[in-house]
Amino acid sequence: MVAQTETERARHYAPVRARRPTDFDLTLPALGLLGLFFVLPVAILLTRSVTEPVPGLGNYAELLGSSTYLQVFANTFIVSGLVTFVSLLIGFPVAWALAIMPNRFASVVFAILLLSMWTNLLARTYAWMVLLQRTGVINKMLIGMGLIDQPLPLVNNLTGVTIGMTYIMLPFIILPLYGVIRKIDPAILQAAALCGASRWQSLVRVLLPLAMPGMAAGALMVFVMSLGYFVTPALLGGTANMMLAELIAQFVQSLVNWGMGGAAALVLLIVTLALYAVQLRFFGTDRMGGR
Amino acid sequence: MLLNFDRLGWWKLVLIGITLATTAFLLLPILFIAALSFGSSQWLIFPPPGWTFKWYQELLADPRWLLSAWTSFQIAIIVTVLSVLLGLVTSFGLTRGRFPFREGLKALFLTPMILPVVVLAVALYAFFLQIGLNGTLTGFVISHLVLALPFSILSISSALEGFDKSVEDAAVLCGASPLEAKIRVTLPAISHGIFSAAIFSFLTSWDEVVVAIFMASPTLQTLPVKIWATLRQDLTPVVAAASTLLILLTVLLMLLVAVIRKGLKS
Numbered sequence: 001m002v003a004q005t006e007t008e009r010a011r012h013y014a015p016v017r018a019r020r021p022t023d024f025d026l027t028l029p030a031l032g033l034l035g036l037f038f039v040l041p042v043a044i045l046l047t048r049s050v051t052e053p054v055p056g057l058g059n060y061a062e063l064l065g066s067s068t069y070l071q072v073f074a075n076t077f078i079v080s081g082l083v084t085f086v087s088l089l090i091g092f093p094v095a096w097a098l099a100i101m102p103n104r105f106a107s108v109v110f111a112i113l114l115l116s117m118w119t120n121l122l123a124r125t126y127a128w129m130v131l132l133q134r135t136g137v138i139n140k141m142l143i144g145m146g147l148i149d150q151p152l153p154l155v156n157n158l159t160g161v162t163i164g165m166t167y168i169m170l171p172f173i174i175l176p177l178y179g180v181i182r183k184i185d186p187a188i189l190q191a192a193a194l195c196g197a198s199r200w201q202s203l204v205r206v207l208l209p210l211a212m213p214g215m216a217a218g219a220l221m222v223f224v225m226s227l228g229y230f231v232t233p234a235l236l237g238g239t240a241n242m243m244l245a246e247l248i249a250q251f252v253q254s255l256v257n258w259g260m261g262g263a264a265a266l267v268l269l270i271v272t273l274a275l276y277a278v279q280l281r282f283f284g285t286d287r288m289g290g291r
Numbered sequence: 292m293l294l295n296f297d298r299l300g301w302w303k304l305v306l307i308g309i310t311l312a313t314t315a316f317l318l319l320p321i322l323f324i325a326a327l328s329f330g331s332s333q334w335l336i337f338p339p340p341g342w343t344f345k346w347y348q349e350l351l352a353d354p355r356w357l358l359s360a361w362t363s364f365q366i367a368i369i370v371t372v373l374s375v376l377l378g379l380v381t382s383f384g385l386t387r388g389r390f391p392f393r394e395g396l397k398a399l400f401l402t403p404m405i406l407p408v409v410v411l412a413v414a415l416y417a418f419f420l421q422i423g424l425n426g427t428l429t430g431f432v433i434s435h436l437v438l439a440l441p442f443s444i445l446s447i448s449s450a451l452e453g454f455d456k457s458v459e460d461a462a463v464l465c466g467a468s469p470l471e472a473k474i475r476v477t478l479p480a481i482s483h484g485i486f487s488a489a490i491f492s493f494l495t496s497w498d499e500v501v502v503a504i505f506m507a508s509p510t511l512q513t514l515p516v517k518i519w520a521t522l523r524q525d526l527t528p529v530v531a532a533a534s535t536l537l538i539l540l541t542v543l544l545m546l547l548v549a550v551i552r553k554g555l556k557s
Contacts, residue, residue, distance in 0.1 A: 023383070023384045023387050023388030023389070023390065024384060024388055024390045025384070026380050026381060026383050026384025026388070027380075027381050027384040027385060027388070027396060027400075029377055029380060029381070030377050030378075030380070030381040030400060030440060030444070031396070031399075033377070033433075033436065033437065033440070034399065034400065034403070034437065034440075037415065037418075037433050037434070037437050038402075038403055038411065038437050040418070041411075041414035041415050041417065041418035042410065042411065042414040044414065044417065044418060045410075045413060045414040045417055045418075048417070090309070090313055093305075093306055093309040093310070094309060094310050094313045096306060097306040097307060097309065097310040098310070100295065100306075101310075108314075109310060109314050111545075111549075112314050112317055112318050113317065114545060115318075115321075115541065115542065115545055116317040116318070116321065118494055118498075118541050118544075118545060119321055119537075119538050119541050120498045120515070120534065120537040120538065120541065121498060121500060121515075122498075122500055122515055122518045122519060122522070122534070123321070123324060123518075123534035123535075123537050123538055124320060124321070126324065126518070126522060126526070126530055126531070126534055127320035127321065127323060127324045127534075128320060129522070129526055130323075130324070130327065130335050130526055130531075131320060131323065133526070135334065135336070136335075137323070137337045140337075167316070167317070167320070170313065170316075170317065171317075186295060199300070199302060224405075227407070228406075228407025228408065228409060228410070229407075230407075230408065230409045230501050231500050231501060231519070235522060245407060245409040248409050248410070248413055249409060249412075249413070249504075249505075252413050252416065252417075252505075253505070258417060261413055262413075265409075265410045265413055265414070268407050268409075268410060269406070269407070269410055272405075272406065272407055276405060
């Protein structure tokens with residue numbers, strides 16, 4: 001009895017911080033939401049990939065054994081790789097410029113980066129559908145400049161998807177790269193210059209290696225995001241270069257084949273999670289959110 | 292030297308050139324669509340032969356466009372309110388809590404942000420088919436909430452981490468109840484995080500396409516689904532008008548965020 005009153009008194013006079021155990025309870029509503037409407041549905045879908053139409057790994061055998069589906073995997077990796085490469089090529093100089101530009105200049109570029117990032121995805125994709133069509137501005141400009149006679153096929157093919165996806169991914173590579181380059185101590189480069197390095201040598205042997213972790217992390221993120229993209233490839237790509245997300249949608253919506261849809265989804269999920277694991281292992285937890 | 296703008300020589304010109312070109316690359320398609328939405332040509336010719344408001348008239352006269360915009364708006368507002376409330380409660384738990392596997396829990400809350408949306412879309416579609424939530428407002432709200440919550444938790448958590456908890460404790464020592472201290476002291480102090488959470492949640496839901504394509508029914512669709520369906524048929528300038536209105540909304544919300552951030556700094 002006495003002991004109990006002691007604890008009660010202790011609880012009553014304990015500082016506010018002693019109420020910690022209830023903090024976990026605060027996360028329960030969100031945990032419930034995610035458990036019921038995120039973890040459970042994904043788990044059910046993945047289970048269906050090994051139970052429908054018959055139990056076993058038949059769906060995976062079909063997915064990985066058919067040249068049609070393997071072509072989709074290849075396309076997904078080719079497009080994502082191309083988009084990552086072009087984004088990095090354009091993104092690095094821009095991030096570098098942003099890191100050293102006078103503030104007022106840089107903040108305008110940042111505003112445009114963020115605006116483009118948050119502008120409706122369909123509006124941006126639609127813009128490229130119009131710009132790249134046979135009678136579109138880009139073809140007209142090229143003809144007007146006398147560079148080509150016939151309009152180039154720029155849309156419904158690899159060119160179209162690559163342009164449209166690079167357009168969407170650029171902010172996602174520029175922002176993390178900017179963060180990394182800005183953290184590099186200018187004194188290191190000054191030292192390189194004092195030791196007789198030319199500008200080119202400082203760039204290739206000092207700045208690039210120092211920025212490498214950021215470049216790799218940003219590139220990996222753009223690559224992973226590209227792998228799962230659906231809307232832009234579906235609208236700007238042709239039937240010949242279908243990507244994985246579209247294949248999943250097609251299995252489920254047009255073919256109503258949940259087994260194959262689930263199997264394709266699991267493949268996408270595993271590749272995505274594996275690449276994120278690589279990212280976490282080598283580049284820490286720093287990353288940007290994306291849609 | 293390479294990190295000093297003034298001493299970069301002609302490299303500076305190359306860097307500025309690439310940056311300006313990239314900025315134009317990002318900005319021009321958006322402006323181009325806005326210009327075409329006022330162009331009189333059905334075939335989206337640029338520069339347009341004349342200027343007109345007829346695409347906007349067509350857009351606003353079509354009840355299906357208006358209905359889908361209204362559906363999107365309703366869903367986005369409900370999602371925003373729920374996402375901020377849930378984000379607040381969760382962030383308090385995550386930031387203040389000292390329980391084990393807290394980091395793991397935080398990571399779990401952010402996963403909807405990094406997983407391919409199409410996987411979630413297909414999984415929820417199958418699940419909702421079984422429990423009868425497909426094509427309902429509730430189904431839309433739940434699925435968009437799952438996608439918006441990570442942004443909300445991120446914004447509010449980072450605001451809370453920057454807030455000195457001893458101020459809240461001081462209010463309690465001065466006689467406020469713990470809840471009162473949170474509402475009257477902590478909430479105003481982290482209001483910038485709450486505003487960002489609200490705006491990002493709204494935009495996440497309002498702009499969301501992939502899940503919505505699966506959730507939609509012939510009678511209930513969001514604005515992006517309506518645009519998607521229209522685009523699959525033809526490249527009508529009515530979509531340019533709809534896109535321009537969407538872009539305008541984004542610009543306004545981004546300005547709002549900028550004003551709020553600036554107001555808080557000064």
